[in-house]
Amino acid sequence: MKEYSEDELVHGISEGDEIAFKFVFDQYYRPLTLFALKYVADIEEAKEVVQDFFVRFWYRRNSLKITFSLKMYLYQSVKNACLNYLETNKVKQRRMQNYSQAVLSTENALENLILAEQEELLMKAIDKLPQKCREIFVLSRMNKLSNQAISNQLQISVKTVEAQISIALKRLLQSLITLLVFLLLRY
Numbered sequence: 001m002k003e004y005s006e007d008e009l010v011h012g013i014s015e016g017d018e019i020a021f022k023f024v025f026d027q028y029y030r031p032l033t034l035f036a037l038k039y040v041a042d043i044e045e046a047k048e049v050v051q052d053f054f055v056r057f058w059y060r061r062n063s064l065k066i067t068f069s070l071k072m073y074l075y076q077s078v079k080n081a082c083l084n085y086l087e088t089n090k091v092k093q094r095r096m097q098n099y100s101q102a103v104l105s106t107e108n109a110l111e112n113l114i115l116a117e118q119e120e121l122l123m124k125a126i127d128k129l130p131q132k133c134r135e136i137f138v139l140s141r142m143n144k145l146s147n148q149a150i151s152n153q154l155q156i157s158v159k160t161v162e163a164q165i166s167i168a169l170k171r172l173l174q175s176l177i178t179l180l181v182f183l184l185l186r187y
Helices: 004-012 018-040 043-061 070-088 092-096 106-127 131-141 147-154 156-186
Strands: none
Touching: 004 018, 004 070, 018 043, 018 070, 018 092, 018 106, 043 070, 106 156, 131 147, 131 156, 147 156
16 A cells, blocks of 8 residues: 655545545554543443544545644544543543643643554554454453453354463564664664
């Protein structure tokens, strides 16, 4: 697939280019869902918020005003969508206790971007797992299914589920160690 610059993506989307929109969706849906999960605390709610955001993003494409990076725009927009979701669903007080009402600052934006990039690297490492291993790992860690439930759903043995999760964890640990060494050597 062709690589796009952020400017090309923004321009393409604002002109109605569905391929550019699909590229952005494919690149950012999973990391944005993990990011949203920090606010709404439920994977299905996080998926819903991000999907709704992308629908609104597409419908408002003609009036896009992105003054900073596309990535920062997406993460800030999803954060706002999460906060709106929480407010409209009358759970703001209960779930927002863990989040300060701090004014968005450059430091907060940078911190959110760094966290998002870390999540993106983790998702890329998960994407590199073999298909069945990845599927089992996602069902276990993201959908929070038990090994027995995964076994029943995929019609495989519990031992196979356990072995695949073990393989996934080992490979992810290797990827993360490699990344950490790279980052330490850079600084």
